Amino acid sequence: MEETFVELRGKVIRGDRDGARAIVDSLLEKGTDAQKIIGTSLIPAMDTVGEKFEKNEFFLPELLVAARAMENCMEVLQPLLVKGGVKPLATAVIGTVKGDLHDIGKNIVAAMLKGAGFEIIDLGKDVAPEKFAAEIKSRKPSLVGMSALLTTTMRAMKDTIEVIGKKGLRGDVKILVGGAPLTESYAADIGADGYAPDAAQAVRKARELLGIAQ
Numbered sequence: 001m002e003e004t005f006v007e008l009r010g011k012v013i014r015g016d017r018d019g020a021r022a023i024v025d026s027l028l029e030k031g032t033d034a035q036k037i038i039g040t041s042l043i044p045a046m047d048t049v050g051e052k053f054e055k056n057e058f059f060l061p062e063l064l065v066a067a068r069a070m071e072n073c074m075e076v077l078q079p080l081l082v083k084g085g086v087k088p089l090a091t092a093v094i095g096t097v098k099g100d101l102h103d104i105g106k107n108i109v110a111a112m113l114k115g116a117g118f119e120i121i122d123l124g125k126d127v128a129p130e131k132f133a134a135e136i137k138s139r140k141p142s143l144v145g146m147s148a149l150l151t152t153t154m155r156a157m158k159d160t161i162e163v164i165g166k167k168g169l170r171g172d173v174k175i176l177v178g179g180a181p182l183t184e185s186y187a188a189d190i191g192a193d194g195y196a197p198d199a200a201q202a203v204r205k206a207r208e209l210l211g212i213a214q
């Protein structure tokens, strides 16, 4: 089994989308848990791709094909993170902030929150502060989730929180932030209510912020 996870990691790193998907399909047929596949193979593959990019061993095209291979796997895995038929615990608006096109992690967080019983309004990526504010006004969520993967776009979270405040909506929602470059202290500095380093902890934090029993 370990060999299969290593093989899957390699296929995602090389951007072999069909090969990667075939392994995921066969792992699922054997009853392997979707979260285990994501955590053991797909996320480590993306970390390796990021490291190679930093070392100039990979360039943007390699980053893109690896991301497409991961997305091709997530197409079948994501629905499995979501259990249907439960009455929503609360509504959450979620998006990747302005200027940032990374959405793989945000999609996992959204799927896990959905799986935990949240109704999710996913605004996608490159979401302007005004869009977050408009959605809070019209959809009245209890939680807003923001994701950023670039050090240059972390600042957009602060801008978004400020715009939400200026529109008089800050008291209506709890704000949860996450993404690889973020830290607990950065989240506190920009006035977010909570930070989570990964999807499982995002669910835990979301429930905690809204006072929903764990």
Ligand code: B1M
Binding pocket: 043, 046, 047, 048, 049, 050, 051, 053, 054, 060, 063, 064, 066, 067, 094, 099, 100, 101, 102, 103, 104, 105, 106, 108, 109, 144, 145, 146, 147, 148, 149, 150, 151, 152, 176, 177, 178, 179, 180, 181, 195, 196, 197, 198, 199, 200, 202
């Ligand atoms: Co880009 N990229 N990228 N990239 N990319 C990174 C982030 C980078 C770290 C790579 C590197 O240099 N090592 C680097 C950022 C450096 C920095 O800012 N410090 C980088 C760069 C530089 C860039 C470009 C600028 C490259 C260029 O054009 N020269 C460019 C920017 C485009 C833009 O956004 N404007 C760019 C583009 C891209 C692609 C489009 C090719 C592609 C994204 C495709 C997509 O998302 N649809 C891409 C990819 C794939 C990556 C890496 C390799 C992988 C990201 C990923 O999907 N990880 C990444 C390196 C890395 O992260 N190791 C890299 C897997 C994912 C499951 O993890 O997103 O961290 P992650 O999500 C986690 C947690 O962070 C957390 O939970 C998730 C699940 O556990 N989390 C939350 C995330 N959101 C949360 C929200 C929460 C709570 C938790 O609450 C609401």
